[in-house]
Amino acid sequence: MLSSIALTAAGLSGAHAAAPADVESADGMVVTAQHLASDVGAAILRQGGNAVDAAVAVGYALAVTHPCCGNLGGGGFMTIHLADGRNTFINFREKAPLAARADMFLDARGNPVGDKSLNGYLAAGVPGTVLGLETARREYGTLPRPALMAPSIRLAEDGFILTRGDVDELDVGTAEFRAQPNVAAIFLHQGAPFRPGERLVQHDLAATLRAVSADGAAMFYHGAIAEAVAAASRANGGLLTRDLRLPDMHDHAVGKHGVHRGFDGRPQGYAAFGGVFLDVLSIAVHESQNVREGNRKEHLFFQGVSQPLARCLHPERSVLFQRGVAATSLHQIEVLAELCAQFAERLEVDHGWDLFRF
Secondary structure, eight states: OEEEEEEEOTTOOOOOOOOOOOOOOSSOOOOOSSHHHHHHHHHHHHTTOOHHHHHHHHHHHHHHHOTTTSOTTSOEEEEEEETTSOEEEEEEOOBOOTTOOTTTTBOTTSOBOTTTTTSSGGGOOBOOHHHHHHHHHHHHOOSOHHHHHHHHHHHHHHOEEOOHHHHHHHHTTHHHHHTOHHHHHHHSBTTBOOOTTOEEOOHHHHHHHHHHHHHOHHHHHHSHHHHHHHHHHHHTTOOOOSSOOOOOOOEEEOOOOEEETTEEEOOOOGGGTHHHHHHHHHHHHHHHTTOOSOOOGGGHHIIIIIHHHHHHHOTTTSHHHHTTOOOOSHHHHHHHHHHHHHHHHHOOOSOOOOTTOO
């Protein structure tokens, strides 16, 4: 049914570890930010599941094994390339609570208040992960939900041995963990950071996963889980309610198509900045036309991608932000990408590099 799939979680970062040996396969490949999650996805493929089945199982496994970034409290995107040639994109990013206000992160003078929009209960949105993964499984998967969630439940209940990369990810949050006793009880080991070789066990998460496995997304958004989330939110100044506002789970056409040096690019929609990245590549190509050959290769990435991206998105110097564009909605991101494309057409510079000239 499916020939390939890419599952992306916003803000996903890889564990810091030595690169493993190269792996080749003629039948399928699962690549994630955590080796146990990759093993889960590969096992699903061996059981006869398709690529979406593997991606859904991986999504839940990362909620256990990669808590910094892949979790039930967040959201993500899924780009699917079907065997019949169709491409589709599911946007399951978080949604603002229904009670959210445009000025909720501003002071009396209309200025942003520190990290109020980044940390704390008021900053929390309605998670999209559970509904997004369930939508993908229902529409494009082949295996039942319990089969796909059993590995993540086992990893949470029994725990897993932490590697150096896992520990490095957890260490970043040590101060925040200590400030919240319920979090510290899970992500600190007797009050101290975990060390490689120790086991991380998450019984509460296992119970949540088990409830979702049994009853689906309804349990997460309207059942006992939603009630517990709402109670914690109310007690700490948040806006989430018992009937969580369901994110809009609609398939979207892949937003943009581009061919770059023989590679056919069909990235995620503008909500994930895939289209903007293609626009940035077009700027890189435009700039590279004015460059003489023989320059040092280590400048290629900086000049070819980061510099055009900075020119498009820099809040002070770019034409986008000078025109007051803020990427706070899908419509605004589409406007931003269109302006970025227009900027690429007008760009006249005398230096730059092509990302793919190696």
